[in-house]
Amino acid sequence: MADVEAALDAAGLKNQHVREYVRYWAELTGAANVEVVSAADDARLIAEALAAGEIEPAGEGLYYSRSYHKDTARSEERTIVATTKASDAGTYNNWRDANEMTELQKNNMRGASAGKTMYVIPYLMAQPGSPLERFAAGVELTDCRPVVLHMIRMARVGVEYINSLTDQNSFVRAVHVTGDLPNLGQGTPDDKRYFVTVADERTILHYGSSYGGNALLGKIAHGLRQAAYDGWASGEFLSEQFMLIGITDKATGRKYHICGGFPSASGKTNLAMMLAPDDLGDRYHVEFYGDDIAWLWVNESDGKLYAINPEFGVFGVAKDTNETTNPTALGSIEPGTGAIFTNIAYNPTTQEVWWEGRTPQPPADVTGWLDWMGAPIADRKEGDTSPWAHPNSRFTTTLSKVPNIASDFEDPKGVPIDAIIFGGRTRDREPLIRAITDIAEGVYDGLTLGAEATFAAEGVEGQLRYDPMSMRPFMSYPEADYAAHWLKIVGAASEKPLFAHVNWFQRGEGGRFLWPGYRDNLRPLLWLMQLKNGEVTGRQTPVGIIPTREELDLTGVDISDEDLNTLLTIDNARWRQEMGFRETHLTQFDGLPEEIWEAHRRVAAALDAEAGK
Ligand code: GTP
Ligand code: SPV
Ligand code: MN
Numbered sequence: 058m059a060d061v062e063a064a065l066d067a068a069g070l071k072n073q074h075v076r077e078y079v080r081y082w083a084e085l086t087g088a089a090n091v092e093v094v095s096a097a098d099d100a101r102l103i104a105e106a107l108a109a110g111e112i113e114p115a116g117e118g119l120y121y122s123r124s125y126h127k128d129t130a131r132s133e134e135r136t137i138v139a140t141t142k143a144s145d146a147g148t149y150n151n152w153r154d155a156n157e158m159t160e161l162q163k164n165n166m167r168g169a170s171a172g173k174t175m176y177v178i179p180y181l182m183a184q185p186g187s188p189l190e191r192f193a194a195g196v197e198l199t200d201c202r203p204v205v206l207h208m209i210r211m212a213r214v215g216v217e218y219i220n221s222l223t224d225q226n227s228f229v230r231a232v233h234v235t236g237d238l239p240n241l242g243q244g245t246p247d248d249k250r251y252f253v254t255v256a257d258e259r260t261i262l263h264y265g266s267s268y269g270g271n272a273l274l275g276k277i278a279h280g281l282r283q284a285a286y287d288g289w290a291s292g293e294f295l296s297e298q299f300m301l302i303g304i305t306d307k308a309t310g311r312k313y314h315i316c317g318g319f320p321s322a323s324g325k326t327n328l329a330m331m332l333a334p335d336d337l338g339d340r341y342h343v344e345f346y347g348d349d350i351a352w353l354w355v356n357e358s359d360g361k362l363y364a365i366n367p368e369f370g371v372f373g374v375a376k377d378t379n380e381t382t383n384p385t386a387l388g389s390i391e392p393g394t395g396a397i398f399t400n401i402a403y404n405p406t407t408q409e410v411w412w413e414g415r416t417p418q419p420p421a422d423v424t425g426w427l428d429w430m431g432a433p434i435a436d437r438k439e440g441d442t443s444p445w446a447h448p449n450s451r452f453t454t455t456l457s458k459v460p461n462i463a464s465d466f467e468d469p470k471g472v473p474i475d476a477i478i479f480g481g482r483t484r485d486r487e488p489l490i491r492a493i494t495d496i497a498e499g500v501y502d503g504l505t506l507g508a509e510a511t512f513a514a515e516g517v518e519g520q521l522r523y524d525p526m527s528m529r530p531f532m533s534y535p536e537a538d539y540a541a542h543w544l545k546i547v548g549a550a551s552e553k554p555l556f557a558h559v560n561w562f563q564r565g566e567g568g569r570f571l572w573p574g575y576r577d578n579l580r581p582l583l584w585l586m587q588l589k590n591g592e593v594t595g596r597q598t599p600v601g602i603i604p605t606r607e608e609l610d611l612t613g614v615d616i617s618d619e620d621l622n623t624l625l626t627i628d629n630a631r632w633r634q635e636m637g638f639r640e641t642h643l644t645q646f647d648g649l650p651e652e653i654w655e656a657h658r659r660v661a662a663a664l665d666a667e668a669g670k
Pocket of ligand 3: 298321322349
């Protein structure tokens with residue numbers, strides 16, 4: 058039996074509610090030891106994890122880790138939002154009864170950490186002093202040391218965040234137990250995994266994984282699901298899977314802030330790390346605030362919509378990250394940054410790492426190289442083209458290591474929002490950008506965001522599915538209430554943000570991308586800001602305002618007239634077909650606000666009028 062009191066005393070953990078919570082779960086999980094961690098413990102924990110073989114060295118101050126080979130992504134069908142009220146059931150939140158799920162998880166977790174250390178990770182998902190700070194404190198308990206190393210990079214971690222709470226009981230209880238993955242995990246006949254957020258009790262119980270959003274509970278489970286529920290229940294804020302950037306125009310000195318949602322593995326991190334294209338770099342500078350989560354609220358003093366990134370680090374997709382696509386990302390994982398790579402290819406002899414798209418070809422000399430599962434590349438059969446790295450392999454680094462991190466990223470005041478954008482991987486129909494000035498139409502656009510399934514969630518790649526505001530995997534309350542809450546929060550802002558829908562992923566023959574993407578994505582965003590300032594007018598279409606080709610600054614872009622034409626055209630027939638799909642999609646959401654249906658009918662009528670119907 059762990060000596061819980063001694064461990065808590067040694068760490069100076071004084072919050073009595075936290076102490077009681079730790080005691081309860083230490084006993085239930087049967088952990089052999091309890092250890093409270095702070096960010097200052099990182100070097101020691103790294104050394105211990107290296108000695109235990111849980112991570113391996115990947116160059117100076119860089120680390121490599123491998124997750125269990127069937128545990129490489131979030132698992133949506135095993136993810137549950139439970140509450141005590143059946144009326145909280147929505148379409149995507151997989152609602153279940155709180156008592157039922159709590160009992161089930163207690164049974165799963167009982168004795169499941171026997172022989173292991175239970176790490177106590179007090180954290181804060183916000184800048185200290187933020188107006189939303191009271192929703193931000195949590196304590197993760199985990200029996201997995203690499204989870205601790207990731208949490209220290211991804212969240213503010215330290216005992217001070219819970220000792221100092223005004224309401225000592227207002228912290229999220231977040232319990233992670235790894236479980237016996239080969240016998241009870243993904244792909245086994247006795248699959249016992251469940252990832253449960255008991256939202257109205259602010260308790261998170263995750264069992265049966267040690268990967269990403271399944272295990273780093275500050276990020277997705279608290280930062281998105283729990284926070285979205287809290288934002289709705291309190292009526293005060295929105296929590297979204299959004300990136301958040303600043304764009305400075307050095308010629309005018311003006312700074313704009315844009316946030317927006319793209320479904321998982323659809324380009325948020327890349328957009329937030331965007332370096333201005335060479336031809337525009339003298340004039341514009343993009344700053345990184347956040348790449349995966351934004352909390353939005355209306356500031357009482359000036360009435361504007363503000364946002365913060367509650368995270369402290371980046372858990373980024375490795376695939377296709379290179380000097381051309383994302384030099385900033387490479388800067389954030391240089392030697393000495395403390396970055397951790399997960400599930401990429403690794404050479405233990407040279408301590409090098411590689412992933413698909415890192416260089417055009419994999420290392421020519423395969424000696425010593427292991428694929429993401431640890432199998433030697435040299436042993437591969439002739440013609441084996443399976444990837445060296447898992448498609449959802451990731452790098453973990455801290456915000457302060459990101460070269461374009463905004464100088465004021467720690468300012469608890471947050472930043473005022475000029476525009477909210479949505480975008481998914483859509484191979485046709487969606488133009489490069491279309492701006493939306495009406496709030497209900499903007500919210501409607503977010504609710505009908507569609508994307509092809511990606512490797513970040515288990516599913517079939519290439520299949521189109523709706524992903525409202527990019528929150529489908531993180532939705533924690535009914536969609537109709539979600540829409541109403543959006544209309545309420547954004548509608549209360551004194552200065553209305555502009556909305557836009559963007560698409561970097563339109564395809565041509567042979568599947569090639571029509572738009573160069575990455576750094577060039579700044580160009581349509583600059584147009585959007587000019588539109589906001591009244592410097593351009595664009596062209597009104599039934600689905601929004603589209604730039605004329607003259608308005609888009611394409612200096613230095615190699616693109617054919619034909620491709621550009623496709624990117625800036627609305628295919629009326631294809632859109633009218635889409636409106637039918639949207640209707641079916643929205644009909645799932647009982648009690649959707651009438652403003653959303655009105656927006657839908659307005660767009661449909663405009664498309665019909667254009668077609669002469
Ligand atoms: P999550 O962390 O899963 O939420 O993903 P994300 O939305 O942050 O996606 P990320 O920026 O990591 O990009 C995912 C994949 O899309 C990577 O393999 C990128 O290389 C690729 N990608 C990002 N932006 C672009 C783009 O503009 N064009 C193309 N073709 N690919 C892109
Ligand atoms: C996503 O899948 O959208 C992520 C990665 O950001 S995870 O934290 O694993 O959810
Ligand atoms: Mn994400």
